[in-house]
Amino acid sequence: MDLTDLEREMARLDAIYRPVATRPVDITDRDAFQNIGARIEADLARLGVADQAEAVLRAIISGYAGGDDAVRAAIRRLFDRYKSFRWAVHLPRQWHTAEDFRARLIHMSARDQGADTRDEILALQDMCERAMTAGIDVGPILDEVAAMSSDVDRYGMGSMKDVILQYGRRPA
Template sequence: MGVPGELADEVELVDALLKPLAERPVDITDPDWPVRLRDGPDPLDEAGVREEAEAALHRLLVLYERGDEPTRSAVRALLDRCGSFSWAARVPPGRTPEAFRQQLLYLSARDQSIDTRDEMVTLNGMCEEARAAGVDIRPLLLEVAELSSAEDKFGMGSIRDILRRAAWRDPVGLW
């Protein structure tokens, strides 16, 4: 099935509008650079594409969740091509099992993005927050792992393996 053309076009357009912001240089010699980065405007708002990005991400995740493996692979490939979209678009925060599940689906669809270590840190934080909210994370991790890629892109295991390992880790110190 793949990603419908109009949805792929939408994601690619938002990606193009976000690209200058994503590639904007950061002066790490400025001692206040982390504060400026953290407290600066959200890229989706700065580019004026929040509504479009959130709607497209929602549609992508529905497609990813309900689609067959070729469809999920096409979603992964689109997010890989559209790195600025993947960098800026976020699943709405929440402290419920469904919010955690949506975050996991997006992590799975990004398929390690450009740095497995960053995604592992993200996963660790997601798991800690969900546990603190009383979410039983193991079944959700295992469920999303089954939808995930088995390709070991960077020599640290596939996203499927990473999610499975997280499901069986001690709650303290996932990595």
């Protein structure tokens, strides 16, 4: 897929995911709030587009990894534009290999800190801890992905490149 096709698919999926992504959460409903993760997962599953979304995400990750600086910047802008897609679409929860870790880290780099750098730092630390527990040498992968990451400090906590290099080597 080229960037135009990827954007078209991201826009389509973003529109499908938007009602779930933007639905208000009633924090006064204790039962609903306690089960929010399961409810959101069920709502997303009912949309019936998970396989399509994963295929688009894998194409984005591949394009980001193989692209030049201009392609990667364009992909980061797509994640900024299609926030519901960014929020809803992720690789499968279970992973075990260095290539799985690399793909997740590239996805994180492409999101370029998402909506909150703090969430990305915690996710990065969790990913790195899981990878190290699985015996994966995270250092070379962190260096590789940091080199393709943005060096723009979007939220005053450092750039994505800085975040990967600073927090990736420290277990949570």
